[in-house]
Amino acid sequence: MVVSVHQPNYIPWLGYFYKIHKSDLFVILDDVQFIKRGFINRNRIKTPQGISWLTVPVENKGSYGRNIKEIRIADEGWEEKHLRTVELNYKKADHFRDFFDVFRECIMKGHGYLSELNIDVIKAICKFLNIKTGIVLSSELDIKETSTERIIRICETVGADRYLSGKGGIKYQDEKKFEEHSIELMYSDFNERPHQQLWGDYTAGLSVIDYIFNCGPQIENAWDG
Numbered sequence: 709m710v711v712s713v714h715q716p717n718y719i720p721w722l723g724y725f726y727k728i729h730k731s732d733l734f735v736i737l738d739d740v741q742f743i744k745r746g747f748i749n750r751n752r753i754k755t756p757q758g759i760s761w762l763t764v765p766v767e768n769k770g771s772y773g774r775n776i777k778e779i780r781i782a783d784e785g786w787e788e789k790h791l792r793t794v795e796l797n798y799k800k801a802d803h804f805r806d807f808f809d810v811f812r813e814c815i816m817k818g819h820g821y822l823s824e825l826n827i828d829v830i831k832a833i834c835k836f837l838n839i840k841t842g843i844v845l846s847s848e849l850d851i852k853e854t855s856t857e858r859i860i861r862i863c864e865t866v867g868a869d870r871y872l873s874g875k876g877g878i879k880y881q882d883e884k885k886f887e888e889h890s891i892e893l894m895y896s897d898f899n900e901r902p903h904q905q906l907w908g909d910y911t912a913g914l915s916v917i918d919y920i921f922n923c924g925p926q927i928e929n930a931w932d933g
Contacts, residue, residue, distance in 0.1 A: 710894075711868035713737050713846070713859060715776060716826040717747040718764055719833075719915040722930050723874070726898040728834060728841050729927065731872055735862055736830070738777040738823045739847040748776060749822055751915040755797045756907050762793060762915065766822055777847055779822045787815050794917070801906055801921035807836055811917065833916060837927040856882040860889050870894060899932040 712731040716738055717724060728734045742748060750763035765782040791812055798804050814832050819825040831843065846862065853861045859881075863871050870892040873881055878895060886893040902910045904922045919930050 709733060709866070709868045710870045710872050711735060711863055711866055712872040713862060714874070715740065715748055716823050716830065717751070718749055718822075718826050719751045719762070719829060719917050720747065721751070721913055722900055722916050722919055723896065723898045725833065725837065725839060725916055725927065726931055727872055727874065727896055728843075729837075729839050730896070731841050733842045733844065733866055733868065735844055735846050735849075735866070736823075736827060737846045738827070739775050739845075742774055742776045742779045742822075748826070749779075752913070753794070753797060753915055754905060754907050754911055754918055759911060759914075760793075760797075762790065764790070764822060764825065775847075777821065777823045777845075780820055781822055781825065791815055798906070798917070798921040802904070803924040804921045806924055807917070807920050810836060833920070836920065837925050839927065855880075856885050860885060860891060863891050864889065872896060901929065901931050903930060 709732045710730065711733045712727040713735040714724060714727065714737060716736045749766050750761050752759050753762050765784050765786050767780045767782050794811070795808065810832050814825070814829045817828065819828065834841070844866070849862060849865050851858060851861045851865065859871060869890065871886065872894050874896050881893060883893055900912045903919055905911065905918065906922065923929060
């Protein structure tokens with residue numbers, strides 16, 4: 709069984725869903741430390757003026773050192789402005805109406821915690837893209853180890869004999885430890901295929917909603933391999 713693991717990023721990029729698609733089980737790492745100015749509460753979209761960040765506001769007081777699952781969304785009435793920004797920049801896209809109402813429903817549910825929102829959106833996107841990979845939360849597995857040992861323990865707990873890592877994992881994964889536990893370590897070979905976009909020259913690495921609004925649910929067209 710192939711397992712992959714990642715934090716619950718907000719409207720992640722295509723490479724995130726490639727890992728899910730190529731796995732038998734995806735573990736959402738919700739019990740690790742929240743990182744500010746990362747991709748956990750924001751992601752990039754394309755506008756006529758260039759690349760723009762779409763951000764979910766979070767409470768800053770007491771957030772330092774907390775796990776992702778403990779981070780609360782700031783009560784700032786952000787939802788409607790957020791949705792207007794998406795609509796303004798993507799309403800002319802060919803498949804905007806195919807997914808926008810689903811996205812709106814996720815945003816407007818009134819989630820108190822960031823991880824709840826992100827997981828809801830990730831699952832909604834997987835359903836739209838017909839990705840049937842099972843999803844579990846790391847917080848439900850009660851694993852105390854850190855770093856490579858944590859990943860190995862996750863694999864052992866869910867019964868996986870293969871671990872699919874992102875390309876960046878080459879820099880920090882201890883491959884020998886995986887071998888010692890009879891777990892095959894694989895790295896993602898994701899290669900984003902240029903697709904139809906609004907607003908000028910093609911830009912890679914945007915939130916998956918850029919692909920969805922422009923190209924619809926045929927996710928296999930989004931990458932090579």
